[in-house]
Amino acid sequence: MNSLQTVEPALDAACCAPSARPVLSAEDARQKALVFKALADPNRLRLLSIVKGEASGESCVCDLTEPLDLGQPTVSHHLKILVDAGLLHREKRGTWAYYSLVPGAMEKTAGLLASL
Amino acid sequence: MNSLQTVEPALDAACCAPSARPVLSAEDARQKALVFKALADPNRLRLLSIVKGEASGESCVCDLTEPLDLGQPTVSHHLKILVDAGLLHREKRGTWAYYSLVPGAMEKTAGLLASL
DNA sequence: CAACTATATCGATGAATGTCAATCTGTGTG
DNA sequence: CACACAGATTGACATTCATCGATATAGTTG
Numbered sequence: 001m002n003s004l005q006t007v008e009p010a011l012d013a014a015c016c017a018p019s020a021r022p023v024l025s026a027e028d029a030r031q032k033a034l035v036f037k038a039l040a041d042p043n044r045l046r047l048l049s050i051v052k053g054e055a056s057g058e059s060c061v062c063d064l065t066e067p068l069d070l071g072q073p074t075v076s077h078h079l080k081i082l083v084d085a086g087l088l089h090r091e092k093r094g095t096w097a098y099y100s101l102v103p104g105a106m107e108k109t110a111g112l113l114a115s116l
Numbered sequence: 117m118n119s120l121q122t123v124e125p126a127l128d129a130a131c132c133a134p135s136a137r138p139v140l141s142a143e144d145a146r147q148k149a150l151v152f153k154a155l156a157d158p159n160r161l162r163l164l165s166i167v168k169g170e171a172s173g174e175s176c177v178c179d180l181t182e183p184l185d186l187g188q189p190t191v192s193h194h195l196k197i198l199v200d201a202g203l204l205h206r207e208k209r210g211t212w213a214y215y216s217l218v219p220g221a222m223e224k225t226a227g228l229l230a231s232l
Numbered sequence: 233c234a235a236c237t238a239t240a241t242c243g244a245t246g247a248a249t250g251t252c253a254a255t256c257t258g259t260g261t262g
Numbered sequence: 263c264a265c266a267c268a269g270a271t272t273g274a275c276a277t278t279c280a281t282c283g284a285t286a287t288a289g290t291t292g
Contacts, residue, residue, distance in 0.1 A: 023183055024165035029158035036161075039152040039229075041280080042145035049140035049232045061239060067139055074281055076240055095238050095289050110226035113155075116165045157250080177269060190251055192270055211259055211268050 024116060032112050038085035039109070043068055044078050048087065051099055058091075058100040140232060148228050154201030155225070159184055160194050164203065167215055174207075174216040 024032075038044060046068055051059045065075045079099055082088040087105045091098050140148075154160060162184055167175045181191045195215055198204040203221045207214050 023169060024162045026158065026162070029161045029165075032161055033156055033158040036152050036155040040149055040156040042142065042149040043280085045145045045149055045152075045232060046140045046142070049145075052232055053139060070280095071282055072239070073241080073283080077280080080240085092239085092288095097239060106229045106232070110229045113222045113226045116161060116168055116222075153249095159250085186250095187252055188269070189253080189271080193250080196270085208258095208269085213269060 032116075035085050035087070035109055035112065038081050038087060041078065043070060043074075044082055047075070047078055047082065047099075048101070051088065052101055058098040060096045060098050062096070064099070151201050151203070151225055151228065154197050154203060157194065159186060159190075160198055163191070163194055163198065163215075164217070167204065168217055174214040176212045176214050178212070180215070 039048075047064055050064060050067060054063075061072065061075060061079070064079070065072050068075060070078075079088065079090070083090050083099075087102055087109070089100050089102050091100070155164075163180055166180055166183060170179075177188065177191060177195065180195070181188050184191060186194075195204060195206070199206050199215075203218055203225070205216050205218050207216070
């Protein structure tokens with residue numbers, strides 16, 4: 001990080017104006033990136049798609065494992081990531097675990113893009 | 117493959133209905149995940165934020181390296197990923213390279229979430 | 233209580249990724 | 263032409279991540 005030259009450009013014009021503007025803070029960026037990280041996997045997108053497409057609004061793991069052609073532990077792992085990201089809600093009823101979209105989560109995520 | 121069991125549990129129904137629904141295809145998912153992958157890094161979010169906040173609508177690399185406290189090759193690498201994802205536009209003028217938001221790219225990305 | 237089933241967790245492994253130092257490629261300037 | 267500078271590319275390295283097999287946990291059935 002100390003590889004900056006001490007000599008000034010000495011050119012007639014700087015390449016552009018200084019950015020003395022409120023930029024996304026490192027912490028904000030880290031937080032927002034977590035949500036996009038959760039979306040940055042094809043299988044997780046498909047999981048969301050299946051849950052969203054379910055008429056009842058929820059799906060159990062047994063319904064999510066087959067169409068993705070993934071092992072059950074892997075699907076469980078992806079679901080945990082989506083829950084941690086605040087995109088999915090998990091409710092256990094009896095032996096089964098039901099996953100549903102968190103209301104407004106998608107819209108909120110879309111809003112993150114607009115508020116960068 | 118074992119969609120139905122020979123023994124019906126005492127519960128009201130099987131864990132859930134079969135998902136005979138048009139689910140996001142593997143290829144579609146892979147494609148959409150690429151954009152979110154580009155957004156899944158805090159420093160890339162900050163780069164977008166800086167470019168977006170620039171009054172002129174564009175920033176050069178020299179303006180992007182310092183606020184992120186990253187080396188120049190690293191910033192260049194991140195910018196390439198954002199360009200490849202269709203989020204940023206690159207234009208070289210003289211010695212400098214100027215990056216600007218691709219018009220409508222953010223809105224289009226937000227739309228991806230709604231159309232899962 | 234014992235067997236079974238659905239789901240979660242753990243440990244390992246190979247692949248992808250972020251970062252940097254060094255180098256290469258243009259482009260402007262003496 | 264020779265040099266300096268902006269930016270891209272390359273290679274290496276450490277970290278993260280997706281996946282799987284094995285196992286643990288919890289609820290259900292007999």
